[in-house]
Amino acid sequence: MEKVLLGFAAALAIGLSALATGWAQSRIGSAGAGTIAEKPELTGSVIIMLAIPETMVILGFVVAAMILYL
Amino acid sequence: MIVRMSKVEIIGPKEMLLEVLALIRGMAAFQVEPDMRGFIDTGIEREFRSLLLDKETLGERTYYENLRQKIDELSACLPHLPIRKSYLEPGSAITAVAALVDKHTAFCRGLCQKRDALRHEQEELHRQTLFLDALEPLLKEVDSDTGLDFIGVTIKDPAATEHLMRLVAGLTGGRFEIVTTNASDGTIIALITLAKELADKLREALNAERVPELSFPAPFQHLPLPEKIRRMRQRLAEVATDLSQTGGGLQQFAAHWAPTYQWVREWLDDRLSLLTTTTAIHETRMCFFIHGWISTPDVERLRTILNGKFGGRVVVEEQQVLEEDLENIPVAIKNPPYFRPFELFTRLLPLPIYSSYDPTPFIGVFFPIFFGMILGDVGYGLVILAAAIVVMKISGQRRNLHDAAMILLVSSCYAIIFGFIYGEFFGGPGPEWLFLEKTAVIDRRRAVIPMLIFSIAIGVMHVTFGLLLAFWGALRRRAVKDALLKLVNALFIICLTALAASHFAPFPHPVSRTINIALLVAIPLMLLTGGLLAPLEMLKSIGNIISYARIMAIGLASVLIAYVANRFAGLTGDIVLGALAAGLLHLINLVLGVFSPTIHALRLHYVEFFSKFITYGGRKFEPYKKNRGE
Numbered sequence: 001m002e003k004v005l006l007g008f009a010a011a012l013a014i015g016l017s018a019l020a021t022g023w024a025q026s027r028i029g030s031a032g033a034g035t036i037a038e039k040p041e042l043t044g045s046v047i048i049m050l051a052i053p054e055t056m057v058i059l060g061f062v063v064a065a066m067i068l069y070l
Numbered sequence: 071m072i073v074r075m076s077k078v079e080i081i082g083p084k085e086m087l088l089e090v091l092a093l094i095r096g097m098a099a100f101q102v103e104p105d106m107r108g109f110i111d112t113g114i115e116r117e118f119r120s121l122l123l124d125k126e127t128l129g130e131r132t133y134y135e136n137l138r139q140k141i142d143e144l145s146a147c148l149p150h151l152p153i154r155k156s157y158l159e160p161g162s163a164i165t166a167v168a169a170l171v172d173k174h175t176a177f178c179r180g181l182c183q184k185r186d187a188l189r190h191e192q193e194e195l196h197r198q199t200l201f202l203d204a205l206e207p208l209l210k211e212v213d214s215d216t217g218l219d220f221i222g223v224t225i226k227d228p229a230a231t232e233h234l235m236r237l238v239a240g241l242t243g244g245r246f247e248i249v250t251t252n253a254s255d256g257t258i259i260a261l262i263t264l265a266k267e268l269a270d271k272l273r274e275a276l277n278a279e280r281v282p283e284l285s286f287p288a289p290f291q292h293l294p295l296p297e298k299i300r301r302m303r304q305r306l307a308e309v310a311t312d313l314s315q316t317g318g319g320l321q322q323f324a325a326h327w328a329p330t331y332q333w334v335r336e337w338l339d340d341r342l343s344l345l346t347t348t349t350a351i352h353e354t355r356m357c358f359f360i361h362g363w364i365s366t367p368d369v370e371r372l373r374t375i376l377n378g379k380f381g382g383r384v385v386v387e388e389q390q391v392l393e394e395d396l397e398n399i400p401v402a403i404k405n406p407p408y409f410r411p412f413e414l415f416t417r418l419l420p421l422p423i424y425s426s427y428d429p430t431p432f433i434g435v436f437f438p439i440f441f442g443m444i445l446g447d448v449g450y451g452l453v454i455l456a457a458a459i460v461v462m463k464i465s466g467q468r469r470n471l472h473d474a475a476m477i478l479l480v481s482s483c484y485a486i487i488f489g490f491i492y493g494e495f496f497g498g499p500g501p502e503w504l505f506l507e508k509t510a511v512i513d514r515r516r517a518v519i520p521m522l523i524f525s526i527a528i529g530v531m532h533v534t535f536g537l538l539l540a541f542w543g544a545l546r547r548r549a550v551k552d553a554l555l556k557l558v559n560a561l562f563i564i565c566l567t568a569l570a571a572s573h574f575a576p577f578p579h580p581v582s583r584t585i586n587i588a589l590l591v592a593i594p595l596m597l598l599t600g601g602l603l604a605p606l607e608m609l610k611s612i613g614n615i616i617s618y619a620r621i622m623a624i625g626l627a628s629v630l631i632a633y634v635a636n637r638f639a640g641l642t643g644d645i646v647l648g649a650l651a652a653g654l655l656h657l658i659n660l661v662l663g664v665f666s667p668t669i670h671a672l673r674l675h676y677v678e679f680f681s682k683f684i685t686y687g688g689r690k691f692e693p694y695k696k697n698r699g700e
Contacts, residue, residue, distance in 0.1 A: 044418040051673045055613075058620045062522065069519045 010064035017060025024053035072428045073365045073402040075691070077391050079109060080360040080376070082384035087121070087351065087358045090384055091344050091694075093375060094360070098695035100372065101400050102362045104350035109361040109389065121351040121358060131345045137164070138338045140171045141331050147178040148324040149317070167334050178323060185316045188309055194287060195306045202299050219269035220294070222284035223276060225250075225258040234260065234281060241275055242268050259284075340696065347694065363400050363691065396547070399424035402691035409434040411473035415672060419680070421688035425547050427539065429680055433672075436532065436679075437477070440671035442484025443528070444625045445663050446514070447632065448504060449496035451485035453660060454478055478664070496656060497632020514622075514629050521622040529618025530567045532674070533611055534560050536682030543683055555599035556682075562592045562608060563615070614678040620670050628666070631659040 032046035078100070082090055094100045103109065110118055123131065225231055231250060238246050246264040253259050264272060276283055290298045290305075352359040364372060373386040391399070401421050405413065405428070412434040419429060445451065461475035493499065493510025500506045514521055537560040544553035565588045572582055596604040635655030639648035 044415075047669055048418070048673055048676055051669045052677065054620070054670075054673075055617050058623050059613075059616060061623050062616060062619045065518055065522060 006067055010067040013063040013067060014057070014060045017056045017063075021053045021057040024056070025050060028053065071403065071405055071431065072422070072424060072426075073404050073691070074367075075363050075391075075399050075402070075424065076366045076369045077109070077389040077395060077399075078362060078364050078369060078372070079387045079389055080362075080372075080384060081357055081387065082380065083356065084353060084358050086380060086384060087348065088344050090358075090360070090376070090380070091347055091351075092340075093379060094372075095343070095347075095694050095696060097368075097372065097375065098693050099368045100362050100364045101691055101693050102347060102350045102360060106352050106359075106361055109359075110352075117354055118352045118359065121348050121353040123345070123348060127345065131342065133168075134338050134342050134345075137168055137171065138335060138342065140175060141167075141335050141338070144171060144175045144178060144331065145328075145335070147175070147182040147320070148328055149320055163330065163334060164337075167330065171331075174323075174327065178320065181316055181320050181323075185313065185320065188313045188316060191287075192306070192309045192313060195302060195309065198284075198286060198302060199306070202302065206299060218263050219266045220296075221262045221264070221269060221272060221276070223260050223262065223281050224253075224284060225260060225281070228258060230281075231258065231260070237275060237279060237281075238262055238264070238272060241272050343696070362694075364693075365402060365691075393548070396425045397423060398689065400691035401688035403428050403430065405430050405434075411476035412437065414470060414473040414477065415675075419676065420686040421690055423685050423688040426543060426685040426688070427683060429675070429684055432679065433675055437671050437675065438481040438484045440528075440621060440674060441481035441667045442486075442488040443525075443621050444667035444670065445481075445485040445628060446488035446492045446625055447494045447496065447629070447663070448486050448489030448500060448506065449494075450632075450660055450663050451482045451489050454482035454485065454664060458482055481667075492629075494629060494632070496636070497629055497659075498636050514625060515633060518622070518626065521626070522619055525618050525621040526615060527567075528621060529615040529678070530563060532618065532679055533615050533682060534563050536679045537563070537611070540683035543685075551599050555596065555604065558592050558595045558599060559608060559611060561588065562596065563611060565589045565592065566612070611682075614681075617678055618674060620674070624666055624670055628659060628663055631662070632656065635659065 028050050032050055035046055036043050080090065080094075094102075106118060223234070225234065235248060238248060242264050245268070246262055248260055248262050250258055250260045262272070273283065286298055286302065290301055293301060352361070369386070369388055376384045376386055401424050403413070403416075403421075409430050412430050415433050415437070416428070416430045422428060442451075445454075458475045458479035462472060462479065465472040465475055489495065490504075490506065490509040491511050492514050493506040494514070495501070495504060495506055512520060512524075537556050541553050541556040541560065544550075544556060565585050568577070568585050569582075569589070571577075572585075576582070577585070593605075596608065600607060632655075635652045638655060639652035642648040642651060
């Protein structure tokens with residue numbers, strides 16, 4: 001039972017943070033597409049900005065790994 | 071690296087100003103500063119004023135500007151031809167050119183207007199030719215000597231043909247003939263042959279039904295259709311001849327005069343640029359003062375050149391750079407050849423201020439290492455290395471592409487090195503001759519927690535290094551409080567890391583006690599130097615360090631995809647299908663393996679590392695120079 005709960009907690013940690021990242025990236029992505037259409041020279045900056053919310057899912061992954069392995 | 075700048079004042083007699091400016095422009099190394107604040111001691115500013123051009127020079131400037139405008143108007147009429155070099159002396163040719171330019175402009179404008187009118191007519195006639203080509207075979211089918219009339223119509227929708235037939239039949243009582251064909255643009259062309267007395271009635275009906283009759287230019291409108299076609303073809307040939315003659319006239323003029331006008335235009339640009347720059351110069355009753363910035367190694371060169379030309383009558387004085395100047399000093403960046411390609415990444419960022427750091431060397435050192443740590447596969451590294459070499463060979467003059475290939479080349483070398491450390495070759499153990507089993511230190515697929523700790527340890531070192539650079543930068547600016555805050559932050563991170571490390575391997579009691587005391591001292595120091603927001607800043611730094619876990623996370627994803635690709639190949643049971651499936655997955659992973667580590671390694675630099683010690687908002691160093699390369 002304890003293993004199931006641990007697995008569930010790890011799944012929640014990564015799942016919720018992945019959803020949050022996805023939502024944030026969708027907003028940044030649509031705004032970024034608009035930016036690139038008007039100023040193509042900002043492509044590099046937009047790509048970097050798109051990668052910023054990925055911190056959330058990476059933190060979620062770290063927490064999940066700690067739940068499962070530590 | 072940010073080039074060291076010197077604050078310089080050039081002083082000389084007023085009559086030599088234009089010559090001095092021309093010399094400085096030729097050097098292309100001196101940025102003229104129009105604002106004299108910081109260059110002139112307080113209290114004596116009243117003796118200086120912005121240089122005012124005398125009446126004669128002002129008149130000269132207006133004359134040149136008018137002439138340049140007239141040459142531009144003339145050039146707009148001329149065709150673009152490869153221009154040969156003119157050997158005329160523009161200074162002496164100015165008067166002649168000024169006298170001729172109005173006459174030449176009127177002549178060329180006349181030719182241009184004629185050419186435009188002919189082009190328009192030719193386009194119209196060409197459009198009609200589409201229909202003429204379709205009508206001509208139809209006319210051959212009907213007898214044109216029987217006193218009949220011909221009406222040509224265009225039909226967009228094929229279904230409307232039936233409706234047209236019914237309409238014509240109703241009006242003519244069946245006394246008509248209709249033939250249809252397709253024009254080259256897909257439109258249906260119908261030729262209706264009917265008695266002349268019924269033609270006008272049918273035209274009215276077609277008009278009411280909005281069936282467009284073929285329209286022709288006004289001079290041919292009232293001619294019979296066969297005559298129309300003949301005359302239009304004749305006119306088309308005439309227009310082509312006229313157009314060729316007009317174009318030839320313009321080309322002949324351009325070949326003869328364009329080099330002279332071009333040369334004079336360039337001379338005018340040069341002269342006007344000198345006269346315009348004088349507005350940024352200051353003067354006293356006798357002397358001119360040029361203030362500005364030049365890179366420190368160039369100061370001596372400037373002094374030698376001016377001494378050589380003016381024999382000591384123009385003086386170069388290097389002034390002391392004051393603390394209040396730091397934010398205004400223009401920034402020039404110059405890096406050794408190894409780091410130069412990495413400027414591709416720093417160009418995405420705003421320019422740092424002069425007292426800050428150039429991010430390029432840091433990206434040049436750490437980016438390939440992070441890329442290698444994330445990708446870490448000998449096979450993928452070799453493929454990327456080969457691709458980078460090919461791209462470098464074919465990039466030619468495309469600098470950005472060449473730089474990107476160079477970065478990939480360096481990064482792929484690190485990917486190969488880390489591939490040996492991880493013991494990975496396309497996600498597997500690799501062939502025996504690579505000895506990966508012997509070189510492998512860690513198995514990324516299984517050692518998740520050790521890799522996580524390793525990534526975070528990299529983060530601790532990188533962020534602490536950033537904080538120490540910030541400490542050094544603040545010390546150089548003599549911002550002691552800021553420097554102390556950065557040092558305390560770095561100390562706090564080191565102590566926290568030691569505390570975390572003691573969880574895995576307990577330290578001797580004196581060591582752990584020292585760490586605890588250091589932490590206790592650091593907190594009030596942090597509050598004293600950074601205020602109430604300092605702990606929040608600290609929390610941000612801890613978040614930044616944990617963000618380095620992406621090195622492990624993305625690397626793990628990459629190695630797992632490669633592992634799945636290899637498993638796929640075995641599971642299919644068919645050698646061809648297996649190789650195809652594995653190849654496709656490896657290809658996807660390879661593309662991801664180029665983009666993902668690049669984006670994330672850059673992000674770690676831009677967001678986590680540079681935010682600690684780089685201050686943006688610098689002013690670009692723009693030396694006074696000619697606008698074209700000569």
